[in-house]
Amino acid sequence: MGEDSGKSSTPWVWGLLLPYIALLWLPFYNAKEPAFAGFPFFYWYQFAWVPLTSLLIYLVYRKVK
């Protein structure tokens, strides 16, 4: 999906690809260690990407608004 004209075109938009890379490339996080608060890495890493993704969207939102 190419970005085109208008206010939605800011280089920041490319930052929104980060969650895709981070979560779809399994070798990054398919591990039990390091565990955190009893959660194996596989789980807390995924949970951590929830607020991170919200934050990324917020940053882009600030730019295109």
Add this chain to the structure above:
Amino acid sequence: MSTDTINWTALGVFVFFFALVTVIGFFAARWKAGDLNELHEWGLGGRRFGTIITWFLVGGDFYTAYTVIAVPALVYAVGAYGFFALPYTIIVYPLVFLVMPRLWAVCHRHQYVTGADFVHGRYGSSWLALAVALTGLLATMPYIALQLVGMQVVIGGLGIGGEGFKGEIPLIIAFVILAVYTYASGLRAPAMIAFVKDVMIYIVVIAAIAIIPMQLGGYGAVFDAADKAFQAKGGATGLILQPGQFVPFATLALGSAFAAFMYPHTMTGVLSSSSGDVVRKNAMLLPAYTVLLGLIAMLGYMAIAAGISVKSPTAVVPALFLKIFPDWFVGFSFAAIAIGALVPAAIMSIGAANLFTRNIWRTFVNPNMSGPAEAASAKLVSLIVKFGALVFIVALPTQFAIDLQLLGGVWILQTFPAIVLGLYKTRLRPSALLLGWAVGMVVGTVLAYQTGLKPVYPLAIGGATYPVYIGVIAGALNLVVSVVASALFGAIGVGHGSDETQPGDYMLGKAE
């Protein structure tokens, strides 16, 4: 899955909350009052929902009761693989943020009520719009039926289910109530009930994740118990993925994310919001529900640690709650799940009714429909759709609905190129998009049939074989065919069709 004795305390609390939302459902007709004889009022709540209402509405609509039952069931059965739901419901939001405000803007400007309305206006092709509408209807029917499965499971847990037609009576009563207030209040009913439902679900999940691990010795102990159980079980299970599961896990997450907002019910939720900015803010705020979903998925491991053993994995969550919670809270949590089925079922039937009315009846049968005639048609169709889903669940095996819902995901993804590419500058020829859609539908269905209705197909690439989500295979083919055929059709002089939209229609104004 049903116990023989009726749990009266739980049943009492359950019935109380169910009665409460019924009253709310009827009262909703007067909320943010509009003329319910107009389709955009009945079927889109007058496009008046602000950030908070949209958040509850889409949250209650996208994370369905069936999810609450099925995700922990999969995690309970196979472990880490079931967690694909988490990446799926994370990566969906950057896409929503970029794409859906454009769809909202163009639909608002041209008074489109459905995704197929947009396709019709953008490409000037009623046949492409028909393809999109039929796909939406086809994908939604089994989805509604699955919400009933969620309800059936908790009714069974209360001890009032049972064998045969008599056992289905509570389900039928619940669904008739739902049908009547959706008919009367339209989208306002699920929007208002979504408040109650989501607050209840949050309370249940927070209670579950606080109390259950305490009883079981903490999260470390829960994961250890699950790890041991999977080691004993063997096969494609485990606390982390086996290398062979990487590709199916990632493609399921990706394909599901691309499909998610093509469904009529999620799109209806987006289009009912009051501005494109509301849609953008919701892309930021809706991930809160993903945290909730991840915690719900954890219930599968808690069930293993609590020593729950069930005949059918769908009974895992009710069995866990029955074992851990006091009776009154069992009633509360089961009511939360059952009400959680009503909200999406109502929105799905409204989305389907809008599609039928606008893109089938109005386009092909009666082009001169008045506003009140459209609303009347949609109300009637919403009843028919729900009745169909009920017959589906009562008369056919549950597995049939589950299989069809899986196919529904593959199918709905085939509308992505026409809708999403249409929101950007590149405007492919409608005849090419129709061909791509047809190829995607046929290939997706055939592959699913060949694998015995499993979601992944073993694809041979360069000597190695990777199991890839069928929706992604069919969708990629669809896209390639659409692009190539559009160029070829152009070379032989096939036109683009008429476009009633302007580039500016897709932009959000500063004031919004």
